[in-house]
Amino acid sequence: MPLAACFDPNTSAAEGAETGSEDDVTAEGTQGEGDSSSSAGSSEESADTSESTVTGDPDECDASSICVDPVPDGWNGPVAHDVTPASQNPSCGEGYSMTAVTAASELDPGAFECGCSCEATGASCPTSGTLEIWDLDGCSGTPDHTVVLSEANACQSITGNLPTSLSDDGGSSKPLALDWFGMQPSAILGGTCQAEISADIGPAAFEVEYLICEPAGSLPACAISEGLCAPVPASPLEPGVCIWKAGVEECPAGSYSNKVEIYGGIEDSRSCEGCDCGDPVGECTATINLQELDDNDCVGLFTVSAEDCTPSDTADVELATFNPGEPEASCDGEGVAEQVGEVAASEPYTLCCTD
Structure with missing residues (x-):
């Protein structure tokens, strides 16, 4: 029964046990491999999520x-x-x-705002003036006679070479009475206009x-x-x-x-620019004092200016004195400053x- 002696039931059982163990190990390894594959899939999804550049929650900002x-x-x-x-x-x-x-x-x-003021300076007055004389009809029309008083502030005779119609007795050098007296305006001389601009x-x-x-x-x-x-x-x-x-x-x-x-x-x-003031214009406050001769002195009777027409009445006017007066000058320019x-x-x- 040598074959029987070769059979060892303990050995067969052990081998069977070893074979069973190998099967068990193989099954556990497959399950492990399955578990490993599932874990790798989650890891990829996490990797995909981590690629976002949004800081914090990308769906909204914080409350502030x-x-x-x-x-x-x-x-x-x-x-x-x-x-x-x-x-x-x-x-x-x-x-x-x-x-x-x-x-x-x-x-x-x-x-x-722009402003312009003009001041006339340096003007003077003539040293001579012209007396105007009318007959009984008053100071209308052309004077019947004029006399140039060539020296300022000097008593001068006005009776020489008078029209006989102006003298009461028809004499050319007799005192004047019952006549009308005035004078020609005395215009200023020279001067300049100074412009001053004001700017606000x-x-x-x-x-x-x-x-x-x-x-x-x-x-x-x-x-x-x-x-x-x-x-x-x-x-x-x-x-x-x-x-x-x-x-x-x-x-x-x-x-x-x-x-x-x-x-x-x-x-x-x-x-502000401009302010053209032009040239000085105006008249002087000149007057002529009509006088008579009394003991070789010039005695004042009445005074006329360019705005006056004064009768002599019964006074005997023989002399006159020219007063140059003071210049009353202004500027003839527009005096307007322009906004620029x-x-x-x-x-x-x-x-x-x-x-």
């Missing part, structure tokens, strides 16, 4: 921020702004602590001040493509997030649609804001 459109090329922002009357000082606020631009609007040009200009000033403020650091992205989570402007800042650009521009398409033009400076070229130049806001900025 608002998602705004991206800033177009060539523009600056996002920013916020404070607006105050010129008498106050605008300031930045929370979330927008850095000053980007200081500007203003609503230009008040101030006063612009400005100062021009803005009535409203703007302070454009920007965040201190970079802003996180939000759900809108390339959009940003900008801080919600809080007092003293105006509502609305803005962008800005130097120069006068149209607001770009999109949410930044509310346009404000503001300015960084003022150009003022205003002045203009004032305008300069260094413009365009501010475009959301609603």
Whole structure:
């Protein structure tokens, strides 16, 4: 029974046990491989999620921020702004602590008035004057006789070579009575007209001040493509997030649609010019004193000026003295100063804001 002796039931059982163990190991390894494959799939999904560049939750900004459109090329922002009357000082606020631009609007040009005053100086008066004499009919028409008094402030005879009609007794050198006396106006001589311009200009000033403020650091992205989570402007800042650009521009398409033009400076070229005063004109306050001769002295009877027509009545007029008087001069120019130049806001900025 040698075959029987070769069979060892313990050995077969052990081998069976070993064979069973190998089957068990193979099953556990397959399950492990299946578990490994599932884990790798989750890892890829995590890797895909980690490729996003959004900081934090990409679906919304935090409670203190608002998602705004991206800033177009060539523009600056996002920013916020404070607006105050010129008498106050605008300031930045929370979330927008850095000053980007200081500007203003609503230009008040101030006063612009030009004046011109003219003064005639250096005029003098003639040293001679002309006496005019009429007969009984008064001072109308051409005088019946004129006498040139060639020396100032000197008593001179006026009875020589008189028309006989003017003398009571028909003599050419007799005293004049019952006649009318006047004198020719005495025009000023020489002089110049001095012009003086007065100018009341400005100062021009803005009535409203703007302070454009920007965040201190970079802003996180939000759900809108390339959009940003900008801080919600809080007092003293105006509502609305803005962008800005130097120069006068149209607001770009999109949410930044509310346009404000503001300015960084003022150009003022205003002045007053002209003031042509012309030349001096006028008359002197000249007079002629009509006199009679009494013991070889010139005794005054009455005085005439260019505005007078005075009768001698019964007085015997023989002499006259010319008084040059003082010049009363003015200027014959228009004396008008012209406004030249203009004032305008300069260094413009365009501010475009959301609603």
